[in-house]
Amino acid sequence: MTAPPSAAPMLSVEEMSVGYGRRTVLADVDLRVASGSITAVLGPSGCGKTTLLRAVAGLEPITAGVIAIAGRTVSGAGRHVPPERRDVGLVPQEGALFPHLTVRRNIGFGLRGRAGRRERVDELIDLVGLHDLADRRPGSLSGGQRQRVALARALAPAPALIGLDEPFSALDSGLRTRLRAEVGVLLRSSGATVLLVTHDPAEALALADQVVVLLDGRVHQVGAPEELYTAPADFRVGELFGELNRLTLDGEVHFLRPHELTLARTGIDGLPGSVAAVEFRGSHHLVSVAPTDGQPPVAVAIPATGEVPEPGTAVVVRAGRS
Incomplete structure (x- = not known):
């Protein structure tokens, strides 16, 4: 269940900008992601979606504004917390699994040295439905299975925020639709707070509690999926959701x-x-x-x-x- 509007957001981005030299990629971005909710950042290629996710994860420096995760400032005001200390689990487009490690060891990679590691890995293997494949390596898995392993690995340390970067883009349309539904159930059952980057309006409408439309590096509209579909702020926003x-x-x-x-x-x-x-x-x-x-x-x-x-x-x- 999505947190009530009055609850402090798990992710807060205020007047954030990112640029390289004279080129501005993101400008004055404001974003709030409630704890336990899924927010989709939707826009065409080149609009700055992935840059936004990388900035939140600490992989891109910001040139202005503030990013806070779980109430702690991680970027801005002279502060830059490194990625490994941001409590963000990132799932890149291709999953980026370790090819020499089994499913079990991939999922448990970020839990080395932690008490209860085996129990947590078993819990996640069951969650993503890969118990029978736990001792296989990524090369013997299908694309959908590899993405589920990548998701379980990101969930393993129970981070404050999960970032998904076009997680289904490499899959064929039929598998993409099935896996999208499965991942939606998994994320809801885990209680994770999710920032999903996608260029696919069907993903945004199906998975998100909140959709952020990003065009030309700026936020054009934020709202519930139904609101953006039925009452777009302008024609460009409306076109993203179909003819x-x-x-x-x-x-x-x-x-x-x-x-x-x-x-x-x-x-x-x-x-x-x-x-x-x-x-x-x-x-x-x-x-x-x-x-x-x-x-x-x-x-x-x-x-x-x-x-x-x-x-x-x-x-x-x-x-x-x-």
Whole structure:
């Protein structure tokens, strides 16, 4: 369960900037991550997502602002706590497992010399469902299994914060969807506080309590997944979560998704146009309509079982489903 808004955040980033010479990568970033919650940082390649995660982990110096973890300042105000003392468990894109160590020894690597090490490793092996593979080396595991080992290794010392850097990007789409669901359950059951970096909106919507949209090194919007999907701050934010139409109806500009529109015959109120193209998308057809008033093409979703107009057909686009 996500901590209540009044609780002190596990991670606090205030007016943080990161730059290299004259190049600014991140500017005035503010972020709060509640204890026990999952926050996804979403944005296109090159927007600064990974730099943000690396700065939190202590792998990148900041040029301005403050980073605090569990109430302790780790960056800023003349202070830079090294990565190994930040209490952050980091899972990179490829997992970065030690190829010569077994699953068991990989998971227990950060627990050397600690009391209860064997019990903790066994607990995590059971948590990630790899008990039968505990004595294998990473080279004999599938991509999804290796990612689960990397996650267990990060969880082993019970860090204040887990950082996930595009953890599913190297997997095929089917495995990515299955593993995403599994990892979501694992993270919730562990009670971990998570900062997830991703360019995949499906990951952000499925896993996160809070989504931070990062564009051009700046935070554009922060909110619950449902809020960002249904009420994006602007068109750029809305586009990240799938196809979005920007069209004028009755003199007002609207951001509407294809499934929020419908097609009708001519002669009724709406935006007149003609069908330019039709694409079959499995669960639905996506109909591209060229408005007669010169607005950009409008995408309308029609159920796969619905009647699909031919290209060139005169239609009217209306807001709302019929």
